[in-house]
Amino acid sequence: MCKLNKSVLLGLLAACIATSASAALIGIQPGFPTTIFNGGSTSYDAASNLFTVNSVPAVIRFSPLTPPRVVLPDNGVKSMTLSLQVDETGTFVGGVAGDDLVITGQVDEDGDGTPDYTGVLLAGDVVEFGYLDTGAPTDVYDFRIQVNGGSLAEFFNVKDIGLVLRSANSSFAGDFTVDFSGLANGLLGPIDAVCALEASVEGCVQIPEVPVPNDGDCQGRVIKMTVVYTGEGCEASSHSQTEKEAKCIGDAVDSQPVSILVTDKKGKKIWASQNGVSVGDTILIDSANAAETKKKGKAKGKKNRLSPHTKIKVFNAENELIHEVLFHTSCSQPLNVGDQFGAFRIQSMLTTEGGLAVEEDPAVEEDEVCITELPYVAGPHCNGKVTSLKLRYTGAGCAGSSHTQDTSKVTCTGGAASASPVRIVVTDKDGNKQYLDQAGVVLGDVVEATAANAGANDFSAETKVTVYNAAGEQIESVIFHTSCSQPLNLGDAFASMEIYGMATTEGTVVSQELPVEYTYTVKNNSAGYPLLNVSVIDDVYGEVPGSPIASIDAGETATLVLTVQVSAAVTNTATVTGFVGGILQCQTTATAAITEAVAPPAPVECESKIKATLLKYIGPDIADATIEIIADSFKGTPVVYIGLNLTNGLIISSPTENGFTIDGAAHDKRDLGAKIHISINGVQESIHTSCSVPYVKQAPAPLNEPKGAPSQNWFVVDFQEKE
Known part of the structure; x- marks a missing residue:
């Protein structure tokens, strides 16, 4: 003791x-x-x-x-x-x-x-x-x-x-x-004093933003839609339709419960009729609900489409008309989820050519995601027409050409013979449009030619690159095809020009290198003492810009940012060194890794009818959703999922469906039939499952209408064909 x-x-x-x-x-x-x-x-x-x-x-x-x-x-x-x-x-x-x-x-x-x-x-x-x-x-x-x-x-x-x-x-x-x-x-x-230095480094691949044309959610004709009753008046309207096409009278003044009647403009076709509606309730407007009667009393069948105009009437508890809206639903006027017409906000919409569009939940915030993997970009890389080209100057001359274009489409004269520096001029074949004129280019440099430099939207069918030496003498000229009717891929070489990157009218942006933004964070955890003369040295990229940092106060953090072009997997380690109070040396390290995606396996495509399929949801987030799936081959026994919080990437499966989203074998059927109909909170989308259009693993599910178009909501993870 x-x-x-x-x-x-x-x-x-x-x-x-x-x-x-x-x-x-x-x-x-x-x-x-x-x-x-x-x-x-x-x-x-x-x-x-x-x-x-x-x-x-x-x-x-x-x-x-x-x-x-x-x-x-x-x-x-x-x-x-x-x-x-x-x-x-x-x-x-x-x-x-x-x-x-x-x-x-x-x-x-x-x-x-x-x-x-x-x-x-x-x-x-x-x-x-x-x-x-x-x-x-x-x-x-x-x-x-x-x-x-x-x-x-x-x-x-x-x-x-x-x-x-x-x-x-x-x-x-x-x-x-x-x-x-x-x-x-x-x-x-x-x-x-305690040496308490903390450091981290994060490398994020900057994926180029691909411009996606926004043609609106209404494409073709509207089949059905859901609207939310907000109880508001005409002043709440928010849309892009003209005053002639969209009209609003009256005010719901938060009335509830109310009765809702939805018809065509003349009131002959009833799309929806619902009583006891409260603020926040959803109304399904479905063209399939309408029936037009001939004089003989027989129903006349038509394709399920909403009429060009849709009218919604609101009646109070005394059955008095208190609010009415009329808006265009033929898609010739802008119509999008989130649009509001008086007391009604469009929550979802199914159209003949655009498929299902669902309003995103404004309460769900998307987190910024740091991508640490260089994507695999499968060819062909030239789609549509070229809008810009990145070219790396190799100096290899005509003998350095390596591509798969028809040799009759490519001509080359002269030879750069590794001349450096040079002037590079990129034009159309006849020299009327100039996409680039840049001097001082040395071996290995990357230059960018753009259609915009010539005041054009895209490159002409053939492009000419001329190389001049330091004396201004033409030493090389090469003409190759840039309309995408001939192969044009990353790594192709046309004389001294290697295709290093390109953007096309189809919305593709590809490059042999991508920018990676490295963020170096240094925190001084030393109690009461500043960290002085703090150096940040990266073993791959050297001293990081902004280093050395003169001082970091106790408890404070300093951040340095470095952006570099990366073409392959790389792991780098940053060494951070500082002095507590300028006397006691502290040192620590931090590591970041950028990986490289491998080529995906060859797509597996069905050859006969689908027996079972496993689907992943890829649409906008929807809380507390009910999913009903009806297969053509067993329409009387739908597969239902209740209370799902749908988020992008959620795989839907059930033990009763043998681990699939839906399985014909679980219902004593050899296959699912020609199509399955998937409803989310009553809004239906049909997926084609007969294999008359490609049904492919690890690809969007094919819609039934328009037939074969990719679904914006469902992705095929796996499937089994009938035996």
């Missing part, structure tokens, strides 16, 4: 700790000047979590070679107080108002009779706390304290105060849920 008293040395203290059963000490070893304190008390109040020490500084020894100097009262005051907050688990949670540690007195360092240090000798705030229940009458606590001031602070340059407290006659039993107390003796002195 360890017995500690005033004269115990640090080595004996360490031995005592080693034999204890309950230790959570920091491991403080104070240096010089060392202050010894004794007398007074240690106490802990469990109700307030307040740990308090009241003691008296006795002597200070300034070095191992000098004698201890007695601490005398200063203006009658000689004291040491320490206060901090420790929770019921023994965890340090913070200090108190003002300085946590205050030592007051005076001391004569050189013994000449004149005090050299007076008043507040040291003041500071606790930043770390440890304790040891020795199981003996004397327990031990230690503290790391950040210096705030005091006449002895000059001895603590980039040093913290380390304090070891030995509490004799202690009632502490390792439990901070009860009060305890004891005496207060111990020592304190300088300890090295």
Whole structure:
């Protein structure tokens, strides 16, 4: 058992700790000047979590070679107080108002009779706390304290105060849920400041944005739509239709419940009729609901399409017409999900050519995603017409050509013969349109020619590249096809020009390299000390722009950004070095990896009817959705999924469907039939499953109408064909 008293040395203290059963000490070893304190008390109040020490500084020894100097009262005051907050688990949670540690007195360092240090000798705030229940009458606590001031602070340059407290006659039993107390003796002195440097590096591939033409959600003719009753009036209308085509009268003034009647303009066809509608309810407007009767009383069947105009009437509880809207639904006027006509907001819409469009939930925010993988870009790369070309100058001459275009479509004269620097001029075949004229191009440089430079939307069918040497003499000319009717792919070489990247009218942007934005984050976790002269060195890219950072204050973060072109997988390590207070060196490393996607497997396409399929949802987020799937071959037993929070990438499956989304075998059928009909909250989309159009794994599901068009909501993960 360890017995500690005033004269115990640090080595004996360490031995005592080693034999204890309950230790959570920091491991403080104070240096010089060392202050010894004794007398007074240690106490802990469990109700307030307040740990308090009241003691008296006795002597200070300034070095191992000098004698201890007695601490005398200063203006009658000689004291040491320490206060901090420790929770019921023994965890340090913070200090108190003002300085946590205050030592007051005076001391004569050189013994000449004149005090050299007076008043507040040291003041500071606790930043770390440890304790040891020795199981003996004397327990031990230690503290790391950040210096705030005091006449002895000059001895603590980039040093913290380390304090070891030995509490004799202690009632502490390792439990901070009860009060305890004891005496207060111990020592304190300088300890090295903590080197607490944190660093991270993140590399994000910048995928070029592909311009997607926005032709609106209404394509072809409207088959059905859902609208939300908002209870608002005409002033809430928000759409792009003309006043002639969209009309609104009256005001719903939040009336509920109401009755809703939806018809064509003349009221002959009823698309929807619903009673007891409250604000926020959804109404399904479906062309299939309408029936037009001939004079003989027989129903006349027509293709399910809404008429060019749709009218919605709102009746109050007294059956009085209080609100009416009329809007265009033939798609010749703009019509999109999210549009509002009076008290009705379009939530979803199914059209003959655009498929299903669903309003995105405004409450769902898309998180920025850092892409760390270079995508695999399958050929052909030239689709539609070329709008820009990136060319790398190789100097290889006509002999360096390597491509798959018809040789009759490509002509080459002269030879650059590795000339550098050169001037490169890119035009159409006849030289009437100039896409680029750039001098000072050296071997390996990448230049970009654009149709916009010639005031055009796209390149002509044939493009001519002319190379001039430093003397202005033409040394090479090559003509190749750029209409995409001939193959044009990344890596193709036409004389001294390698196809390095291109953009086309089909919305494709491809490149042999992509920009990667690296973000280097450096945080100074050192308590109370600035981190100075902080260098950030990347082992691949060298010193990062903005390095060295002059200073990072304690607790603060600095960020550096570097953007580079990357063509292959790369792992880079950043080494961050700084100096706490300009003295204590700190160093750490951080790593980032950019990977490269591999070529996907060849697509698996069905050859006979689909028996089972596993689908992934790829549409906008929809909360608490109900999905109903009806297969042509067993229409009477739909597969239903209730209460799903649909998010992009969610795979829909069920054990009762043998792990698929829908499986004919689970319903004693050999296949699903020609199509399956998938409804989300009542809005239906039909998927073709007879394999008369491609049904491919890892590809969007083919719509039944327009037949074979890719679904915007469903993606085929897997399928099985009938045996």
